[in-house]
Amino acid sequence: MKLAPIPHDDAQRLQALRELLILDTPPEERFDRIVTFAAHEFDVPIALVSLVDRNCQWFKSRFGLAACETARDISFCGHALLEREILLIPDALRDDRFADNPLVVGPPHIRFYAGAQMVLPSGHVVGTLCVIDTRPRELDPMDLAILGSLRDLVVQELVAGTVPAATAAGA
């Protein structure tokens, strides 16, 4: 297994994530409806808005998964942070990076993963909108475009929820 690599700008990335003021906040319908929609659209048992913090990935919204966080080093989303395109793992058992990952050989038994990076206007990648299945899958270009569009909606919500520093200071 390859541990999730750490981006060179991780300190700044984490700062951008913290400034969203969203970590450890309660579930919100505006994210949950997109995640539920994604799960139904792709017919997958698990869909997540995952935010990659220093040591763990924390799920702002989750469909089909009881855990609210997992360790960053074994996370698929941790790998996705460094990808330019959607990270697509058709069959984790056939991928050296993930074949013996605890999330693959144990619950939730991930076989398929597609994670669309959530990039803030600052350029920092804070996490992914991801869909997960327990069986191997493929996505075609239209599927990828749909996942990317849903990801864009999540990012819009993330950014809309932030209060610019100047506004906050002047309030």
Next chain:
Amino acid sequence: MARGKLNLLLVEPQWLIRSTVVAVGRSLDLPRIDEAASIETATQRLAGTRYDGLLLSLDEREQALALLDKLRAGGFACPAQVPVVVMSADCDIDLARRMKQCDVSRVLLKPFKVKTVLESVDGIVGEARRRKTA
């Protein structure tokens, strides 16, 4: 797949479906898809724009059917026979008969996948081209 400069109108009250269809259409270089969240907005758009096809939700059933009747009567800026795909939560015999009378190309039953709507755009494009050259 060459699609030219066709222009479609999507009438759908659900924001997630509407936003995703329009965004994916843009990213995949599908025909331009304008959006309307209500029949009222759709009526205004159809009055001013010559659309090549219509994706019409029947969530506002009576108003949507009235709009369809007006479209087929030539009451909007587009040709009366532009292809129409309808999206509905149900379809009984009466509605199916009505759709046939209105020359509706396809009825998509809700809940459907966004991908199904996008794939139906291909059908609209082909039909719009056939009708233009007929």
